[in-house]
Structure formats: C-alpha cells, structure tokens
Amino acid sequence: MPSFVQILDFIGTFAFAISGIRLASAKRFDWFGAYIVGLATAIGGGTLRDVMLNVTPVWMTDPIYLICTAFAMFFVIIFGKYLIHLNNTFFLFDSIGLALFTVVGFGKSISLGYPFWVAIIMGSITGAAGGVIRDVFINEIPLIFRKEIYAMACVIGGLVYWICLKTGMESYMSQILGGVTVFIVRILAVKYQITLPILKGDEENSKE
Template sequence: MLEFDSFIVFFSNIQFFSIIEFLGTFAFAISGIRLASAKHFDWFGAFVVGFVTAIGGGTLRDLFIDVVPFWMENPVYLWATFLAFIFVIIFHKQLVRLNNTFFIFDSIGLGLFVVVGVEKTVLLGFDPWVGVIMGVITGAVGGMLRDVLINEIPLIFRKEIYALACVIGGIVFVVLQMLPIPLIANEIITAGVVILIRILAVKFRWHLPIIKGE
C-alpha cells in the first residue's frame, strides 16, 4: 500500500511538472508573439519569435546538462506555441487594450520556467548551485533571444529586476527541497516568488545600480 501511494505521489509530481512546462511554454510564446505583432511581423515571423521565446532557454539548458532538448521528444510544445498564436489572433484587440499583457505573460512564463530549469537539473543529480544557474538560463534566455529577434535591447540587460528574480527563485527551490514539504508545493511557491518579485520590482521601480560610462 505504501509503495502504491509513493507511486501515486511520484506520478502526480510528473504530471504537474509537465503542466508547468506546458503553461510556461504557452505564456512565453504569447509574450513573444505579442511583441512580434507590435513590430508588425507577418504570421510566420510571429510564430517563429513565439516558438524561440518558448524553447530557447530550455534548449540551452538541456544542451548544458547533456540531454536531448525537451521539445524534440514531444510535439506538445510546438502545439502550445500554435495555441498561443491562435490565442493572440483571436484576442488581439483585447491584448492590445491591455498595456500590461506582455508583462503579465512574460512574468508567468519566467516563474514557471525557473521551476522547470532548477527541478530538472537537480533531479538529474547536479549540485544545487548548478540547478540555480540552469533555472536562470531556462527562464531568461528565451526572452533574450526574443528581444534580439525583434531588435530590442534584451530585457535581462536593462535595469529592471529580471535575472535576479530567477536567481532568488532558484535559491528558494533548492532551500525548500531540503524541507519536508511536497514537491508540488515547492514548485508553486518558487514560481510565485519569481512572479511576485517581478511585479513588485516593476511597481516600485526596483533595479540594480547602473554602470556609468565616462
């Protein structure tokens, strides 16, 4: 009975992890497609930007930890991007009216992908500090590639609290993992911390010091 219960818990964690990864892909894809539409990209260009935004960080992470990039093993992430594309087309007018649309979906994607990056790396046996770095890469690199493709200065290099939110989220995950709390609770708390930091940083204009030139 105990072994069966352990299996159920493990299966539930795997399922929830997949949901997080799917939702993160969907949210990041929307942020990319939304910005591409603002730059007047055509449908194909907008889809490419959305897909690169969604899979860029996870691809680099998987290459670093020497596993097959996640999206190559399951077409669901391509479908998630397609659904995000359809979502933007259908609700384009509503998304345009909401000035914070990009920020909302970008923050959600960031929080969810930090969880995915740290958890996947740590479960493969890497040290916690490596997991934190992979969490930052998973969360931030897709957005960086998105900004490069649409000819903007990457958000991670601006004064906004962005990568630092990923670092804090990664640390929260590895610390909570040492405590006797369910993995699902850890995932929710970590994602929530990253999203909350992003919201508060923008609301109260928190930022790191800027290096000044001559």
C-alpha cells in the same frame, strides 16, 4: 497523465509564446514570423539548458511545445485587438512564463543530480534566455540587460525552491513557492521601480 512539472512546462510554454507573439505583432511581423518569435521565446531557454546538461532538448522528442505555440498564435490572432489595448498583457504573460520556466529548469537540474548552484543557473537560463532570443529577433535591447530586475528574480526563486527542498517540504510545494517567489519579485520590482545599480563608465571615452 502529465506530471505536475510537465503541466507547469506547458503553461509556461503557452505564456512565453504569447509574450513573444504579442511583441512580434506590435512590430508588424507576419504570421510565420510571429510564430517563430513565439516559438523561440518558448523553447529557447529550455533548449540552451538541455544542451548544457547534455540531454536532448524536450521539443525534439515531444511536439506538444510546437502545438502550444500554435495555440498561442491562434489566441493572439483571435484576441489580438483586446491584447493590444491591454498594456500589461506582455508583462503578465512574460512574468508567468519566467516563473514557471525557472521552476522547471531548477527541478530538471536537481533530478539529474546537479548541485543546487547549477540548478539555480539552469533555472535562470530556462526562464530568461528565451526572452533574450525574443528581444534580439525583434531588434530590442534584451530585457535581462536593462535595469529592470529580471534574471535576479529567477535566482531568488531558485534559492527559495532549494531552501524549501532542504527543509523537507514536498517537491510540488517547493515548486509552487519557488515559482510564486519569482512572480512576486518581478511584480514588486516593476511596481516599485526596484532596480540593480547601473554600472557607470566614462561617458567621454565611450563616445570616442
């Protein structure tokens, strides 16, 4: 039986793959191109995390991540017409993937004995890096670099996860609360247009 963290990982993979494939379809990618974008979105952050933690990337030892992406591909093919008309579809699946992958990355780092600040960074990389790769592939400015709160939601969720663990809360409850925090922060930030300050430079010099 898969563990609770593995279930979160699989759901996050499916959600992130859908978000990537959905955007690829909007850019008129073919099926293969859309699958690659979805796969990169789903495994990109986890791959970068595992390389930095000096462990074998999970998708190289378990094909379930490739299979999850394939299911996401078929899901978009079958329900594509409905998804296109739902403007919030990408945002919803992206936020779910962000929350779940942040929890998975944080938990894996803690289990390997790394301190909490490393776990928060690894959780943020797991959640946000796949989206950066996705946006590069579809020729968009990565969402993490825009004014929307994205990676900061991962940091806040990671802090909540760590605080819950330090207070003696059960691991699975800490994971749930950490993930819910990421999701809620992301939703509220977009709903109420909460943004980080924009770094302003000299416009005249930047144009030269």
